[in-house]
Amino acid sequence: MIASKYLIGIGIGVFLFGSVKAQENYKDKDTELVFKNKQVHEVLQVNVDEVKFKKKPKNIVLLIGDGMGVDHIFAGITANKGQLNLQNFKSIGFSKTQSADDYVTDSAAGGTALACGKKTSNGSIGVDENGNTLKSILEIADANGLATGLVSTSAITHATPASFIAHQPKRSMYEEIAADFLKTDIDVFIGGGNSFFTDRKDKRNLVSELKEKGYQMYTDLDAAANVNEGHLGVLTAPEHNPEYTQRGDMLLKASDKALEILSKDKDGFFLMIEGSQIDWGAHQNNVSFLTGEVLDFDTVIGEVLKFALEDKETLVIVTADHETGGFAVVGGDINKGKVEGGFVTGHHTGCMVPVFAVGPGASEFGGIYENTEVFNKMLKLYGFTK
Known part of the structure; x- marks a missing residue:
């Protein structure tokens, strides 16, 4: 009877979440x-232990695998026949993901904790539980003269990337979040969500307004291939980008483009890259979807790691905002790249998530700590104050 109630509860929860909006389907x-x-x-x-990094990072790249827990990573290791770029990271810790009002966080509160160093209520973007605006690490980096960027396989207005640039009480306020991009001086942003900039209730065309501010705006990443300086925005889909089987190497190209532009700033940069759809595959209880997304994300991790190894003054952090699915690898074959999995839920869980780091200051990220400490550690290593 308990099991039946539990399964019914999961079904109702999935129905409610899935029917809120097309953005959540x-x-x-x-x-x-x-x-x-x-x-x-x-x-x-x-x-990496043999690499002589600088003592202090000039640049930080924060890679967030949305919903990516330990077993999601091991699914990737198994599927890639025993190896991931992520295994080159020697400094490893765990963050506790609970939000201010719930044992199980959502991506808005989880993203805000990482971006702003403060626990907030589920659904809140860049504000505390009382609705007060919080400064994000991206905004602080910008205020201190650094170049800044966001890259995502979701809409750029979705919860995790939005937490670094917007300040809204509800994550569903996509048009308001898009308008917040006009209030910043972010150098590069690449992701979906074009409709929230151009097909709006208030009839504003934010793409035109961004162009007036000096942004080079595109809806096709390949069309922006020759752009290597200045302010760049690429809105790669009306809402979300398609899954990895259909979007090709979009995330890799977008990350390379962001690094190309941001690295020209002599003062340094902050860049957040999100592998959004690991979470989506886990929500769907789909091992193929989530594992393929982990593999796609790992190719980007490898590219960023290569940049950091050459640069010597870039700190690379890889983590998650929460775990999704209560996912477990229950069988498989490393020699064949085969993964068998199971799920506890179609939603998030309260599990700790891993934090990996390479580069100047990487040793700071060992241990077990609150997710807000990722922000605090970045702030400390940059040498900035709130």
């Missing part, structure tokens, strides 16, 4: 419990 169940990888990607072979 990635939470609709599409259960698939086995994945066999057909294309193993190359992994960097390096001993």
